[in-house]
Amino acid sequence: MSDQDNKEISETFLELAKNEFKIESIDKEVEQFKIRKMESAYNERDTLIEKIPSFWKIVLSQHLDFANYIRASDFKYIDAIEKITVKYASDIEKIGSFSITFHFNEIKDDLPEQIITKKFKLVKIGPKQRSDEEGEDDNTKETELDDIESDERLISEVCDIEWPKEYNSINPDLIEDKKSPEGKKNYRQGMKSFFGWFRWTGLKPGKEFPHGDSLATLLSEDLYPYCVKYYTEAQRDFADEDSYSDDTSEEGIDLSEEEQDNDEEPAKKKIHTS
C-alpha cells in the first residue's frame, strides 16, 4: 500500500472513533427520550398497582433472582413492602442514575412504617478500581495508571433505614464490639441482609452487601419495568408451569460446557432447540 493509502486508513480509524462517540451519545439521547416518555405511564401504573392487594409481595416472592440476593429471614420484611417506585434521572449527564423508593408497612413490635429512598449514581471509573466484590484482597491502593479503559459503575450512599427489632443482634449500629469473633460474625450477617443493602455504597468492596449494584439494577431494569408481567406470571393457574428450568449441569448430557459460555457477546442469542 502507498503512504497515501496508509494515511487515509489512519485517518479513517480516527473518524471511526469519532463516529463511535456519536453513536454513544445517541444511545444516551434515546435513553433520555425513553425515560421522559415512560414517566407518565409509570406514574399511572404506580397508582393502579396501589389498588391491587399484595401486589409487590407477590411480585417479589415470585422472582427467583431477587430471592437469591437476600437472606431467608428477610422475607418477613419483604412481604411488608407495600410499594416500590423507581425514578430514572433524565438529564443527559445523569443517564443511568436512578433512585428506588420503598414503602414499608408496619410490623407490630418489630418494624415501623417507613418510606425509604436509595439513590444510585452511574460514574466513570478506571479499570483498577473495578474490583468490587473480589473478596478480601482489598487492592484499594491508588495506582497512578493511565485510564486504559474507563468503565462505568454504580455507587450509592449509606441510607438511613430503621432495622427490625428482631434484627437487633445483627444490626450494625447496635453491635458494640465489632472486633470480637461473635461481633464480627453478627456484623457480617447484618451486612448480608436486605437491610444491609441500604448501607451499600459500592466503595468498600468485600466489606458491604454483596452484589449491591446488581440488586439495584435488577430492581431498576427488570423488577420495576416488568412488574405487571411478573405479577401475572405468579397468578398462573398451574404453578409448575414456570419457565425457570433447572440448571443445565444436571441434565446429564455433556454439552453444557459449550453452550453456556459466550459471555463476551453483547446480545446473547437465545435459541431453544428443544
Place this chain on the structure above:
Amino acid sequence: MSDQDNKEISETFLELAKNEFKIESIDKEVEQFKIRKMESAYNERDTLIEKIPSFWKIVLSQHLDFANYIRASDFKYIDAIEKITVKYASDIEKIGSFSITFHFNEIKDDLPEQIITKKFKLVKIGPKQRSDEEGEDDNTKETELDDIESDERLISEVCDIEWPKEYNSINPDLIEDKKSPEGKKNYRQGMKSFFGWFRWTGLKPGKEFPHGDSLATLLSEDLYPYCVKYYTEAQRDFADEDSYSDDTSEEGIDLSEEEQDNDEEPAKKKIHTS
C-alpha cells in the same frame, strides 16, 4: 372483600392492561426515535468502513456465534463479503422489520460479484404457529385456539442469489432428483449453507435453513450495530485472552467466608455479575 372492592380491582386490572398497551406503544416510539437518530451515524459509518480493507471478513470470522450458523465450507464465500448494511424500518407499524444487504466480491470461476438484499418482516402470530425448528413433530395443523398469547416472529421471502459453482452439487436449483437418498442429502446440505439462508422464509419449519430468524437477528441486533467493536477485538495482540470461562464446576472455590463463619447462612447466592 366487598363486591364494591372486587369491582374496583377488576376495573384496575383492565386499566392495567390498557397501561401495558401504552407502555408497549411507547417502546415502539422509542425504537422509532432510535432508528431515526441512528440512521445518519450508521450511514457515515458505512462509508468509513468501506475504506478499511477486509473489514467484514475480519468481523465475520471473529464472531463465533455467526460461524456457528454456517457450514465450514461457507467461509470461502463469507470472506468474499465486501460490505454489509442493515436498514431498519421506522414506520410505527413496521418497527422490528429490517433488510440486510450483502455485497459479494467476485471469486473467479466460482462466484459472481453480486449485491443481495434480504428483507425480514416482524409479524404477530398465534401460539400454535410458533413451532419453528422444532424438528420432527411438524405440528402445522391449524388449531382454532384462542389467541391466548400472541407473539411476534420474523418471516422473510425467498431471495434470489447466485450460488457458487463449487456448490453445484448442493444447489437446490440444480438437484434434479430431490427424492433419491443422494439428492435428499445434497438438498439438505445446501439448505444448511449460508446460501440456503437466503431461501429462508420462516414459513416451513424444519424444512429450511435452521434458525434463519436468529441469524437475521444476530446480524441486525448484534453484528451490524457492534461491528466496530468486533473489528477491534479481532485486532487484539494476545489471542489467548478470551473471556470464555470453563464451566463453573471447575471454578475455584473461595473459602474466605466459610472459614470465618461457618454457621447457618442462607443458601449462598448464585449471582452472575457479568
Place this chain on the structure above:
Amino acid sequence: MVGNLEKILQGYLPQDHKFEILHLQNTPTQVRPIVTLPKKNCHTKSQDVTIKTPHFFALANNSKFIYGIEIHVYIILKNNNNNNNDTVNEKNPSYDDAERLIFISKADTNGYSDIKFSAKQITKGIIHYLFSIDPNHYLKQVVPLERKYEQSFSKIFITKETSLENALQILSNRSHQKEKSQAVRKKMLQSHQHYLSFKLANKIRTKLCLFTRPADQYLFAESSKNPNKHTLSGMGLLKWWLSIIDDLLCEDFTKDSEGKLRIPGEESIIVKRCFKPNNFSNWTVGDIFGGKPNSLAIFSVPLFSDDPKSRFLHELVEEARVMKTNLETFWMELQERQEFKLSETVSVIGISGYTAISTAVIPTEFDTIITDSKKQYRYIKNYITGEEYNAEEGALESYVNIVDYLRYKYNRSLTSIVGTMPKNLKVKEPVNTPQITTLQPRKKIKI
C-alpha cells in the same frame, strides 16, 4: 513420513482399515490450583504452578466421525523448599518437584461406524500416547494466569482491557507506521508475550483419574437414539474402564505404581471383587486424592471441569456445609446425587506412579492442531460436539465441516492411520443408509 501419533495409534486399530484422526490441543494455560487451599496456606503454597492443557481426539472412518475422547492434562509444579519467607526468588522460583495429572473428561462412540473397531483399544492407545508425551512439551510456552499491563503497553498493544476508542487510536497509529517500526512493535510484542516457561529436570510422577457414570451420551448428542450405539450399565462401564486402566498400569508403569478404585456407597469387600480380573498387582480400594476419612473433602478433592465431584463441592458451598463435610460423608452422599441414574454404580478410578515407557513424544504441527486460544479450541471441537447424532447425517456433517475448516483455515488435513492390529474382523453390514428426516440445526445453542 510417519508421525508419532500415527505410529502409536496404528497398533490399536484393526488391520488394513483406514482411519483419520483429529488431535486438537490448546496452548497450555496456567490455572488456579485445582485443589482448594485452606486460607491460611494460601500464601505459602501459592508458589505452586498449575498448567492445564486440554486435548481432544476424534476418530473418523469412511467420512464419518465415530469416536471421540477429551482429556485434560495438568502439570503441577511444586516448590517443596520450605523457604517460604524467601522473597528473593519470587520472580523466578525454582520448582524441585512436579506432577502430571491426567483427567479423562469424556469418551464416547456414536454407533455409526461401518466397520468393527474396538473403542476400548483406541481409548487405551490414546491414553498411552499421552503418557508418551514429554511433559516439557507443556512447559515451553504457558499462558500466564494474569498479565500485568504496564502503562507503556496501553498505547501500543490492544488487549482485552483496551477500550474501543483507544483501540481505534492504536490502529490509526499503526496504519501509518513505517515498516521498520512495525517490526520493532512485533519484536516488542514477542518480549511482552508474557509466556512463562519452565524446564523439568527429572522424570515426574504421573497420575490419572476418571469418574465413571453411566449416561446415554457423553460427546455425541442424541446418539443414544441410534439403535446401533451400545450404552453400558454403571457396572459395565466401570469394568470397561478398569480393564483399560489395568492394561495401562501393566504396560506403561513401574511395578510400584498404584491402581485405585473407589465406588461411593459400596463396601470395600465388594470393591475388591472388581479387582479379580485385573493383572496389575498393586490395586487397592481408595483414591489418589489423599486425605483421611475425617478430613475435609474440600482440601483433597480436585475441581475438574464438568465433573460431578466438582459440582457436588460447589453445591456444598452453596449449602454452607463445605466446612463440615469430611471425605467419608462426601463419598457417601456423592453416590446419592440426582444427576446419576437411579441406583447405577458410579466409580472413581485412579493411577499414581511413574511411567516405565519412553516419554519423548512432542506433538507437532504434523499431527496436532494446537490452537492459541480456548475460544478457538472450543470452536473446532464444537463442529463435532455441537452436531446432533440421532441420524447418521450428524456423523457425516461433522466430518465435512472439520475437513473443510482445517483445509480453509489451517491448510491442513486429518491424520490418516491404517490399522495394524491383527484380528479376525467381521465387517458389519452398513449401519443405516442416510435417513432423511427434517433439517436439524448444526449447533445446539442454549441460554
